[in-house]
């Protein structure tokens with residue numbers, strides 16, 4: 001009886017306390033409560049969220065490589081190449097990209113905050129589980145290498161990437177995308193080795209408001225001239 005009322009007192013108290021103070025409470029109020037309350041407290045500490053997708057890279061690989069005709073999913077490989085290493089700048093390289101970033105882009109194509117007619121159609125056929133599965137497959141693929149093409153702009157590109165443009169308030173790209181272009185999971189995407197034409201097109205898309213999914217990148221791209229965008233994009237292509 002005494003134990004029951006203590007437990008119900010404990011239960012009502014519990015509602016008002018954060019998980020940590022619950023454990024502190026158990027610690028001081030003795031074994032009788034701790035024994036009964038421990039399973040409930042443990043269950044709270046590790047909630048089982050029904051319906052939360054379990055990420056499956058093998059399913060992602062299958063969908064990436066073969067698509068799914070029954071659901072109208074086109075094989076991503078057709079454009080983005082085996083392992084996410086695309087053959088031309090028309091299609092970005094996706095290999096080794098951070099999974100959270102890839103998933104976010106697919107969601108953004110689907111919700112229209114990143115407006116690209118081709119990828120909006122592709123993303124519309126995917127559910128969130130598909131997106132996470134494909135992203136989990138892609139992050140495990142080898143990093144794609146690239147080369148800078150324009151000797152005349154390497155120096156400008158490098159100085160923007162490493163140091164920004166102080167006079168215009170442009171921050172160093174390296175601060176977020178890391179000095180070697182590998183990015184910083186989960187927020188800052190890998191850029192190194194990407195096709196220069198694709199990178200350049202994205203900077204233009206941020207500046208022109210076609211790609212509205214990052215206020216940070218819009219603010220930066222707005223300050224860059226066409227020439228600066230080209231230079232830094234070419235430098236990034238050779239970065240690894």
Ligand code: HEC
Nearest residue numbers: 074075076078079090091092102105106116118119122134
């Ligand atoms: C018909 C060619 C084509 C197919 C098929 C295709 N894509 Fe794309 N994808 C593109 C193009 C073009 C872009 C660049 C879009 C832009 O400029 O914003 C792109 C961009 C992307 C991006 C953004 C990359 C980044 O670095 O931000 C992701 C992620 C992506 N595609 C995933 C997929 C997945 C997953 C599939 C398969 C379900 C797929 N794509 C199928 C053409 C294609």
Ligand code: HEC
Nearest residue numbers: 171172173175176187188189199202203213214216217232
């Ligand atoms: C304050 C942090 C920050 C800085 C500094 C920064 N970026 Fe970004 N960048 C981001 C974030 C965040 C994203 C991802 C946006 C999204 O979710 O779509 C991004 C995305 C990009 C993309 C798109 C990549 C893709 O695969 O489509 C390019 C290109 C890019 N940044 C280039 C640059 C360049 C060039 C510079 C330097 C002039 C720079 N960034 C500086 C935060 C930053």
